[in-house]
Amino acid sequence: MIASITRPLGALAALSLLAGCALGPDPSARPELSLPVTYVEGDAIPVGEVAARAFWSDYNDPMLSALIAQGLNANLSVQAADERIRAARAGLRGTGVLASQLAGESSVATLRSDPGTGAISRLESGTLSAGFVLDLFGGAQRTRQAAGAALLSAEAGAQTARLAWIAEVIAAYGNARFYQESMALTRQTLASRERTVEITRGIIAAGGATQFELSQAQAELDLARADLPSLQAAFNAQVFGLALLLDRPAAPLVAEMQRGSAMLRVPATPRAGVPAELLRNRPDVREAEHQLQAAVARVGVAEADLYPSLSLIGSVASSNPGTDSWRFGPQLSLPLLNQTALRSVRDTRVSEAAQAEIAWRAAVSRAVNDVQTAQSNLRNFRQRTDLMRQADQSLRQAYGLAEQSFADGSLLLLDLLQVERSRAQARLGVASAQNDAAQAWAQLQIALGAGSAIR
Numbered sequence: 001m002i003a004s005i006t007r008p009l010g011a012l013a014a015l016s017l018l019a020g021c022a023l024g025p026d027p028s029a030r031p032e033l034s035l036p037v038t039y040v041e042g043d044a045i046p047v048g049e050v051a052a053r054a055f056w057s058d059y060n061d062p063m064l065s066a067l068i069a070q071g072l073n074a075n076l077s078v079q080a081a082d083e084r085i086r087a088a089r090a091g092l093r094g095t096g097v098l099a100s101q102l103a104g105e106s107s108v109a110t111l112r113s114d115p116g117t118g119a120i121s122r123l124e125s126g127t128l129s130a131g132f133v134l135d136l137f138g139g140a141q142r143t144r145q146a147a148g149a150a151l152l153s154a155e156a157g158a159q160t161a162r163l164a165w166i167a168e169v170i171a172a173y174g175n176a177r178f179y180q181e182s183m184a185l186t187r188q189t190l191a192s193r194e195r196t197v198e199i200t201r202g203i204i205a206a207g208g209a210t211q212f213e214l215s216q217a218q219a220e221l222d223l224a225r226a227d228l229p230s231l232q233a234a235f236n237a238q239v240f241g242l243a244l245l246l247d248r249p250a251a252p253l254v255a256e257m258q259r260g261s262a263m264l265r266v267p268a269t270p271r272a273g274v275p276a277e278l279l280r281n282r283p284d285v286r287e288a289e290h291q292l293q294a295a296v297a298r299v300g301v302a303e304a305d306l307y308p309s310l311s312l313i314g315s316v317a318s319s320n321p322g323t324d325s326w327r328f329g330p331q332l333s334l335p336l337l338n339q340t341a342l343r344s345v346r347d348t349r350v351s352e353a354a355q356a357e358i359a360w361r362a363a364v365s366r367a368v369n370d371v372q373t374a375q376s377n378l379r380n381f382r383q384r385t386d387l388m389r390q391a392d393q394s395l396r397q398a399y400g401l402a403e404q405s406f407a408d409g410s411l412l413l414l415d416l417l418q419v420e421r422s423r424a425q426a427r428l429g430v431a432s433a434q435n436d437a438a439q440a441w442a443q444l445q446i447a448l449g450a451g452s453a454i455r
Contacts, residue, residue, distance in 0.1 A: 022138020023307075024300025027145050027293040031357055033364060035275045041375045047273035050281055051159070051453035055445040056170060058267040059438070063256075064173050068166060071246035073455065077161050085158055088151040139304030146297035153290035159283035159452040165245060166451060170442045172242040174264045178435040179235035181263050182428055186227050189424040192399070193221040196416065199407050213413045220417055224424070263431065264438035266382065270445060272375060278367040281449030288356075288363040295349070295356035302346035309333040367447070374444035381437035388430040395423040 038044050057065050072078065200217045203209035239257050243250040278285055310330060335342055402419040405411035445451065 022141045022300055023303040024138075024142060025296050025353075027142070027149060027297040027300070030289070031292075031360075033361065035364070036368070038274060039272050039368070039375060040372050041379065042272040042274070042371075044274060045271060046277060047271050047448070048277070050273075050448055050450040051283075053450045054454055055270070055450045056166065056442070059264050061173075061261070061264060063261060064170070064264070067173065067242070067246060068169055071169070071248070072162060072165070078158070078165055080161075082158055084154045085151070088147070088154040091147045091150060136310055137304035137307045139301050139309075142297045142300030142304065146294045146301065149290045149294035149297060153287050153294065156283040156287035156290060160287055162454070163283065163446050163449075163452050167442065167446050169242065169245050170264075171439060172238045172245065174435055174438055174442075176235055176238035176242065176257055177261060177263045178431055179231050179238065180257075180260060181431045183228060183231045183235070185424070185427045185431065186224060186231060188427070189224045189420075190221065192403075192420060192423075193217070193224055195403070196406075196413075196420065197221055199403075200413060203407075203409065208409050209413065216413060216417065220420070263434055266385070266434065266437045266441055269378060269382075269441070270448070270450075272371055272444070272448060275368050275371070278364065278371070278449065281452075282363075282367045282447075283449060283452045285360070285363045285367050288360040292353070292356040292360045295353040299346070299349045299353050302342070302349040306335065306339065306342050306346065308335070370447035371444065374440060374447045377440040378437060378444055381433060381440050385430065385433035385437050388426060388433045392423070392426040392430050395419065395426045399423045 054065075056068055059065075073082075197214070197217045200209055200214045204211065204214060235257075236254065239254050240250050242257075243253045246253070273281075279289070280286065310333075313330075399419050402411055402416050406413060406416040
């Protein structure tokens with residue numbers, strides 16, 4: 001028995017020198033990538049890691065901060081992403097036993113061996129077998145690397161899902177507060193138009209206006225009233241969407257939101273850092289990079305499958321009555337007849353890795369574009385807010401003068417109504433511009449990857 005396995009073990013010693021030499025490209029090697037030194041509207045000052053920064057607290061809105069803290073892990077999309085992490089962890093644990101197998105089997109049987117005498121015999125048997133696969137060409141190593149990269153990708157994907165959820169919550173909450181502000185401004189417009197109707201009635205009594213002019217003033221008042229239901233519907237829709245995101249009943253949240261609060265203010269503009277920092281700060285970029293690493297590792301697995309596989313196998317068997325046996329030795333598997341299929345699989349894995357690299361490069365390009373777009377939007381929305389506030393201030397003064405002139409009879413009702421409409425539009429424009437700027441501020445933070453590590 002010893003002589004029969006001496007020669008194979010000599011071959012094993014030679015082949016074992018190849019162990020640990022994994023085939024295929026290195027999954028940890030990041031492809032070369034050309035990135036701009038700065039953003040279009042940025043500077044070259046790095047900001048470091050921003051993933052742990054709860055940027056929404058800069059709004060100084062306690063209710064928004066509480067909603068995010070309470071609902072971050074209740075959203076179904078976030079929960080699904082967490083389950084993908086658990087599945088990836090299970091997959092990684094499975095690769096730890098890829099190279100070895102241990103199995104046991106036992107049986108007991110009771111037989112009537114002689115029908116004439118009624119003699120009964122008992123047979124017992126047991127087998128224990130074990131096998132160990134030598135990772136000569138790194139297939140198992142690449143499999144573990146692929147599983148590890150898949151886990152990291154799932155973790156980054158969960159962070160991406162959380163950021164997307166935070167963005168939706170801020171948008172729904174900010175829009176709801178905007179519609180509340182719009183309703184308040186519309187009620188102010190109603191009050192001014194009611195005064196216009198009353199002034200018109202007084203002028204008619206004095207013989208200075210006609211019934212037609214009163215009808216015009218009343219029509220403007222009715223139009224302002226007609227805006228309220230649509231604004232209320234828009235507010236409700238935003239709160240209902242917010243309740244869905246938080247996985248909460250809508251009615252209590254509507255009641256809580258109806259107590260009112262100021263619109264989201266626009267915090268100070270954050271530093272954007274440099275584009276290279278997106279490679280570590282943006283979870284979707286890291287997710288794409290880890291998917292690339294997993295795809296590259298699977299190329300190595302497919303490459304290793306083209307070559308022989310060497311295993312050490314052994315078993316021990318025992319039965320009653322006493323018959324014992326054992327065997328131990330190497331087993332060489334040569335993939336000869338299926339080379340065409342194996343090479344096809346290898347070529348497919350190479351193509352998948354190339355596709356994953358393209359997807360990673362696209363993710364980086366999108367990230368840079370997201371930051372530059374958010375920067376531009378924030379700057380322009382801030383400017384629009386300032387200009388709309390100036391226009392509102394001018395129209396407020398103009399309306400006061402026009403209302404006095406109309407009461408004195410020196411201004412036509414049509415001119416007064418025109419100034420009044422412009423003033424109402426300007427006030428709503430200020431609110432709209434401020435909401436756009438507040439949303440753009442959050443979009444810039446999210447584009448930078450801020451808050452992605454918050455749980």
